[in-house]
Amino acid sequence: MTATAPPVAAPDASAAATARRLDPRRLARTGLAAAAGLLLYVSFPPRELWWLAPLSYALLGLALHGRRMRAGLGLGLVFGLAYLVPLLSWTGVDVGALPWLALAVAEALIMSLAGLGIAYVSRLPLWPLWASGVWIADEALRARFPFGGFPWGKVAFGQPSGVFLPIASIGGTPLLGFAVVLCGFGLGAVALRLRTVRDGGRIDMSTLRDRALAAAAACAVVPVIAGAATAPLVSDAPQAGTARVALIQGNVPRMGLDFNAQRRAVLDYHVRETMKLAAKIKSGAVKKPDLVLWPENSSDIDPYANQDAYDEITKAAQAVGAPISVGAVVTTADGEVHNRLILWNPKTGPGATYDKRHLQPFGEYMPYRGFFRIFSKDVDRAGNFVPGKKAVVFDMAGTKVGNVTCYEAAFDDVVRDQVDKGAQILAVPSNNATFDRSQMTYQQLAMDRVRAVEHDRAVMVPVTSGVSAVIRPDGSVAQHTGLFEPAMLLANVPRRTSLTLATRAGVWPEVLLTAIGLGGLGWAAARSRGRRRTDG
Known part of the structure; x- marks a missing residue:
């Protein structure tokens, strides 16, 4: 009778897998x-x-x-x-x-x-x-x-x-x-x-x-x-002279997603700071600016549909004697909602407009709202904004200002389009009140500094709640405000017209x-x- 060798035990696969994981x-x-x-x-x-x-x-x-x-x-x-x-x-x-x-x-x-x-x-x-x-x-x-x-x-x-x-x-x-x-x-x-x-x-x-x-x-x-x-x-050298720019930071009544629950207060705060600037101009304490920049959402009350908002903005523009770029939420006749910048002339009122083109998903609009509502009811707090279709440069008292609204600064093509359109300086009006005192503001400011060097343009950053800043074409910060405080900045900035290799090369x-x-x-x-x- 032939003896049969005992079977060889198969290696434990799970033990081998564990050993590999613990290698x-x-x-x-x-x-x-x-x-x-x-x-x-x-x-x-x-x-x-x-x-x-x-x-x-x-x-x-x-x-x-x-x-x-x-x-x-x-x-x-x-x-x-x-x-x-x-x-x-x-x-x-x-x-x-x-x-x-x-x-x-x-x-x-x-x-x-x-x-x-x-x-x-x-x-x-x-x-x-x-x-x-x-x-x-x-x-x-x-x-x-x-x-x-x-x-x-x-x-x-x-x-x-x-x-x-x-x-x-x-x-x-x-x-x-x-x-x-x-x-x-x-x-x-x-x-x-x-x-x-x-x-x-x-x-x-x-x-x-x-x-x-x-x-x-x-x-x-x-x-x-x-x-x-x-x-x-x-280079920081002016190529078409300089522009005297005022940035208005009105602040907001509260932080978080409900910052605009008192929308009239936000508008009033920005009017108030502009009127303070006007008083300083009248007293001779400061020189009148060529143009004034308000932040994104500085008037969440539609000034086209609300006469009181229209009158307040007009009052501020006339008092300071300079055109104002106003950030507003606007509903058009066909029911579309736009995050809009409005060029407000002290004599003729609202003129040219720029509608934010690259909207923030899950914030300014909600993709697949019904599906994501399964996970969080906060999706219903997202907006229903409609994106704009083209770059628009504001002519503000002879200075060509390229508009890049907040989140758009993260996208190469949006910024480049404004410079290609003839912008001599860039403005990045923003509203960071939603994000409290988080790192978001500083991360976004860093983007703006990189954009300044990329396109060799001074970049103005008016923010509702801060940090507002004046950025030189070399990316350095010339002036800045603090967070959640009313403030204004006044600066003479170079108007640049040449195009960098980066701007010319595009994508x-x-x-x-x-x-x-x-x-x-x-x-x-x-x-x-x-x-x-x-x-x-």
């Missing part, structure tokens, strides 16, 4: 991705730690290099959550955690695609270049999808100062972001190559002749050199940088197919 190297990579995301968040305003952003991408590069695509997807998600959950916390100030976390998770999921792509190209020669292109391609996607996109958190918007900022003038926010990311991935590649060289036991003078190390170092250093070399291109830098990323993905796919044929 110290995997945990270390996850920790690196999370640390990178948090570091990028810390680099953003209100802190001005722009130099942390390249270090963030160095850590992300170390986490993703050589990983499989599935791992890259997961690590990209970890990075995105660690970055976006704190960055977007202001979105939950008045509506709670659910909308805030839903937005952060949705954006992080799109960001995870970048992690997948970066991992895929990370084995290519000169991988920081291709990986940076993948990142910009992902930002381009986030700026357009879904619901018209949400570019908040683009790398460029965390660079309102520092060595990289001047690059915005030659390639806009895509090239500025690319430079930051390339520098970071270059630093990561240097660290990886030095580790390889060390493992080979030959850290000596020959290390300096290592081509891979030299290429990685170039990726890290060239963006810094480019920023320094571009700085002289940014092409983003297209070309995205093509670099897609080209890297295509090359990696071709190499992968070639290896499979060889192995087969």
Whole structure:
């Protein structure tokens, strides 16, 4: 009788899976991705730690290099959550955690695609270049999808100062972001190559002749050199004289989504501050401004339909003796509601108008209202605004003012359209009262500073509740107010007429940088197919 060997026990699949999850190297990579995301968040305003952003991408590069695509997807998600959950916390100030976390998770999921792509190209020669292109391609996607996109958190918007900022003038926010990311991935590649060289036991003078190390170092250093070399291109000099501009911050009676429950009070506050300015002009304490800028929603009472609002605005314009750009909520004859800027002449009343074109989803309008109501009744607090169709530049006492209303500052094309239309200065009237004292105001102000350099224009930021600011064409803040206080700013600002390379190039830098990323993905796919044929 033949003895039968006892069956060999099959390995416990769940135990093996647990061991993989607890692999110290995997945990270390996850920790690196999370640390990178948090570091990028810390680099953003209100802190001005722009130099942390390249270090963030160095850590992300170390986490993703050589990983499989599935791992890259997961690590990209970890990075995105660690970055976006704190960055977007202001979105939950008045509506709670659910909308805030839903937005952060949705954006992080799109960001995870970048992690997948970066991992895929990370084995290519000169991988920081291709990986940076993948990142910009992902930002381009986030700026357009879904619901018209949400570019908040683009790398460029965390660079309102520092060595990289001047690059915005030659390639806009895509090239500025690319430079930051390339520098970071270059630093990561240097660290990886030095580790390889060390493992080979030959850290000596020959290390300096290592081509891979030299290429990685170039990726890290060239963006810094480019920023320094571009700085002289940014100019504050007037090209068509100067304009004396007054910014009015009337404040609001209350914070939060119900700030406009006392809509007449908001209008009265802005009239009051303008009348104070008029009194100072009359007494000779200050020189009369050429133009006055009120914030978005400074008159949520429709001045076309309400004679009292019409009369109050006219009174303020006549008292100060200058045209006023008034932010109002207007209902047209056909029932459409617009977030509108109205050019109010002290002699002839309301004239040219600009209707906000890029509306904020879930705020100014509600996509799929019935569906989202399942999750929160707060959807019914969202507006029903209709977007405008074209750029409009106001001629205010001879100064061409390009209008960019609040949230629109996040979108490259909206700002560029106004400069192409002939704007000599830019105005970003905003209403941040909904978001209390959160970081939102400072994050948006950083965008405005980047836009100033991108298009070489002074940027005026009148805000209902602050922070209002006067931004020079070099991105520096000349004057600013505090939060939730009535205030006014008076400044002589340069009128600029020349167009930067970034303005002239339009969308092409983003297209070309995205093509670099897609080209890297295509090359990696071709190499992968070639290896499979060889192995087969």
